[in-house]
Each structure stands twice: as structure tokens, then as C-alpha cells.
Amino acid sequence: MTKNVLGISPGSLSRKRSxxxxxxxxxxLLLLLVVLIISGLGVLYSASGQNLDLVIRQGMRFILALVVMVVLAQLSPTTLQRxxxxxxxxxxxxxxxVEIMGDMGMGAQRWLVIPGVMRFQPSELMKLAMPMMVAAWLSRRxxxxxxWDLVVCAVLIGVPVLLIARQPDLGTSLLVALSAVFVVLLAGLSWRIIGLLSALAAAALPLLWMNMHDYQKRRVLTFLDPETDPLGAGWNIIxxxxxxxSGGVWGKGWLEGTQSQLEFLPERxxxxxxxxLGEEFGLVGMLAFLILYLLIVCRGLxxxxAAQETFGRLLAGSIMLTFFIYVFVNVGMVSGLLPVVGVPLPLVSYGGTSSVTLLAGFGILMSVHAQRRLLPR
Structure with missing residues (x-):
């Protein structure tokens, strides 16, 4: 039987593969994701007012998302790059x-509708397409x-980010931009350039403020002092x-939260x-979820x-860092540490497109890891 350069026969390699x-x-990673999904469905059942139909719909979406994850895991990074x-x-x-004929909802034009089939948010898909494109460009440079490479990246980032911001959806536009920025940072950007870009971003903040919608400005001002409008813009955060x-250390118990069950809490x-989660399971429950998220991020990173191809390493790293930012921003805004920007809690909050996008990202991550070449130890 022929052997490869490492002295290992192809047959023995295939037998040793699990x-x-x-x-x-x-x-x-799959186990951690399944635990998070199942736990999240339990929290969603309570948060939705014991709406079993809504939980079942979300469960079906997770099944679809898991199928997408498995399918993408079978593709090679080379195929994804193409x-x-x-x-x-x-x-x-x-x-x-969306800009031309998008469906309106809650004062924003963010959705496309396929009659009789689905209603989805294209901006969610850019959370994967954006880092894929930037990683594909940089991996060839x-x-x-x-x-010059940074100028091209800026154009690639700017076009979809501006389109998303016009919907308006400032939170998603910033997350899409960050998913690409992480790729650029992981490509080895020097600290001097990082400092320069940070200074330019800080200088552009007044321009961003002038172009924000009134409700977005109110969110920022409410973050600084929620009590200025306790029955209006400050209601959510209060x-x-x-x-x-009110949940304390141990919480009030599952289905026993008064703020949520009596519908004082908006968008619950x-x-x-x-x-x-904090009201019903307390500090202990919140820490358990945060530890679960931390384990997922650590395993993903x-x-x-371990990725050996530049494209795969840049893309996989960006996916996991962006996932961390989702959790950080959502927990920060709900606890009053950040302005409210409309970012759901990954794999726990109700939502179809976001669930599919998140698990598709984990499928790409597993693809990158599975396709690594065998190297001598």
C-alpha cells in the first residue's frame, strides 16, 4: 500500500477519522449551540406570554438554520471564496x-417579501457576505x-452600510461594518494605522450625529439620562x-416575572x-448564559x-468576534450600559433571518476547521 510523505497510508487516515x-x-461547539438554543426556547416561552405557537415557529426556524449550518460545513473554504x-x-x-420596494414595519423599510413564501431582512445576510468579500479580497493581496487595499475595503464596506443605514437600521449597519473591520484588523493592520483610523472615526462623530434620525438621537440622549422622558423614550430602559x-441573585422563577408577564417590559x-432572563433567573441565570456564550466564543476562536488558509482564518475570526459583539451590545443596551440600538440576543431572541444567519456563520467556521491540511507534528 502506498504511503504519503508522512509515512501514513491513506487507508489508515480514513479509518482514524472520527x-x-x-x-x-x-x-x-455543536453541543454548546444546542444547549443555548434549547435554553433560549425556554426563556422565549416565558417572554412571549406562554405563546406555544410562537415557540414552535422559532423551533422550526432553528431546525432550518441547523440544516443550513450542516450544509455549509461541507463546503470547502475555496468554494466559499469563489x-x-x-x-x-x-x-x-x-x-x-429594499430601498425601492421594501416592506414597511415599525417605521422602517427593512424587509423583502416573497408572496406566500417568506418575509426576510436582507441586511442580515450581509453579516456574512460582507466579511466573506473583504476576506476574499485581502487573502489575494x-x-x-x-x-490601496484599505481604500478598496472602505468602498466595499461603505456601499452596503449606507444602504442599511438608510432603511433606517443604525444598529445592523454598525454590526455589518464591524464584521468587515474585524477582517481588516486580523489581516495584520499596524497599530499606527489603527490609531489614525480611530482618530478619523472620532472626528466623524459630529457628522454622524447630524445625519441621525430624531428617534436615534433620542435613544442616545435617553441612554445618558433615561429619567428625562420616563414615559416615552426612557420607558424601555427603565x-x-x-x-x-428585581430578579436579585436567584430570580423570581420561570414564568413568574412580573415586569414581563404583566407586559410592562416592551419587546420582551x-x-x-x-x-x-434576569428577572426570572436572577444574577445566577444571567451568569450561566454569559458563561455559555463565553464558551462558544472561546471554542470558535x-x-x-487552527485555520491554515488566509481566507479561512480571516473569515472565521471575524465571524466569532462579531458574534461576541452581538452578545456584548445586547446585554449592554438592556442593562443600561449602552444606547438602545435594536440588536437581538443571539439564538435566544425571536427572529428567523438572524437565526439562520448566525448558524450559517458557525457552519462556515466548522468548514474552515474541517478543511485544514494534515501537517507533521
Missing amino acids: YWERIHLDPW WALAAYALGVSMLIA PLPPRL QSTTAIG HTDFIVAV WLAS
Whole structure:
């Protein structure tokens, strides 16, 4: 039997591969995700006012999302790299379609509707298409990136971010931008350039403020002092912090939260579901969820660090850092540490497109890890 350069026969290699390696899934990461999803469905049942139909719909979406994750895990990073431009172009085209004929909801034009099939938010898809495109561009260039490469990245980032901000959806536009910025940072950007770009971003804040909608400005001002409008713009943050504080250390018990069950807490099954968690399960329950998220992020970053291709390493690292930012921003805004920007809690808050996008990202992460080459130890 022929042997490779390491002195190992192909047959022995195939026999030593575990079941999980053959299907390109990481069992520990998958276990952590399933625990989070099941726990999240329990919290969602309470947050939705014991609406079993809503929980079942969310469960079906998770099943679809898990299927998408498994399918993407079978694709090689090379295939994903070839599809990056097409995915980016499709995403931008759908954002333009939203601008022209998007469906309105809660004062924003963010959705596309396929009659009789689905209603989805194209901006969510850009959370994957954006870092894929930037990683594909930089992986073909000398690293660390040069000035021209950064200019191209700025254009690639700016077009969809501006389209999303016009919907308006400032929170998602910032997260999409961050997903690409992480790729650039991981490509080895020097600290001097990082400092320069940070200074430019700080200088652009007044311009951003002047172009924000009135309700977005009210959110920032309310963050600084919620009591200025306790029955209006400050209502959400006052009720969420009250709910979290009333839970104490051990919480009031599942389905026993008064702020949520009596409907004082707004958006309790979406953006403010952390407040339900804190009220019913207390500090201990919130810490348990945060530890679970931390384990997922650590495991994901470990898998990303093992990637041997530049494209895969940049993309996988960006996916996990962006996932961390989702959790950080949601918990921060619900607890009053950050302005309210409408970011759901990953894999816990109610939502279809976001669930599929998040688990698709984990599928890409597992693909990158599974396709690593065998190297001598």
C-alpha cells in the first residue's frame, strides 16, 4: 500500500477519522449551540406570554438554520471564496430592492417579501457576505494590507452600510461594518494605522450625529439620562433595568416575572429578552448564559486559530468576534450600559433571518476547521 510523505497510508487516515470529522462538524461547539438554543426556547416561552405557537415557529426556524449550518460545513473554504463576490453582489442588490420596494414595519423599510413564501431582512445576510468579500479580497493581496487595499475595503464596506443605514437600521449597519473591520484588523493592520483610523472615526462623530434620525438621537440622549422622558423614550430602559434588578441573585422563577408577564417590559421576546432572563433567573441565570456564550466564543476562536488558509482564518475570526459583539451590545443596551440600538440576543431572541444567519456563520467556521491540511507534528 502506498504511503504519503508522512509515512501514513491513506487507508489508515480514513479509518482514524472520527464520525464528526467525516461530517465536518465540531461536537463540542455543536453541543454548546444546542444547549443555548434549547435554553433560549425556554426563556422565549416565558417572554412571549406562554405563546406555544410562537415557540414552535422559532423551533422550526432553528431546525432550518441547523440544516443550513450542516450544509455549509461541507463546503470547502475555496468554494466559499469563489462565491464571495456573488454573495456580496446579491446582498447589495437585495438592499437596493429594499430601498425601492421594501416592506414597511415599525417605521422602517427593512424587509423583502416573497408572496406566500417568506418575509426576510436582507441586511442580515450581509453579516456574512460582507466579511466573506473583504476576506476574499485581502487573502489575494500581500499582508499586512497596503493603503490601496484599505481604500478598496472602505468602498466595499461603505456601499452596503449606507444602504442599511438608510432603511433606517443604525444598529445592523454598525454590526455589518464591524464584521468587515474585524477582517481588516486580523489581516495584520499596524497599530499606527489603527490609531489614525480611530482618530478619523472620532472626528466623524459630529457628522454622524447630524445625519441621525430624531428617534436615534433620542435613544442616545435617553441612554445618558433615561429619567428625562420616563414615559416615552426612557420607558424601555427603565423597565428593563427594573426587571433585571428585581430578579436579585436567584430570580423570581420561570414564568413568574412580573415586569414581563404583566407586559410592562416592551419587546420582551426580541431585543429585551435578557431582562426576562434576569428577572426570572436572577444574577445566577444571567451568569450561566454569559458563561455559555463565553464558551462558544472561546471554542470558535480556537477553531478559527487552527485555520491554515488566509481566507479561512480571516473569515472565521471575524465571524466569532462579531458574534461576541452581538452578545456584548445586547446585554449592554438592556442593562443600561449602552444606547438602545435594536440588536437581538443571539439564538435566544425571536427572529428567523438572524437565526439562520448566525448558524450559517458557525457552519462556515466548522468548514474552515474541517478543511485544514494534515501537517507533521
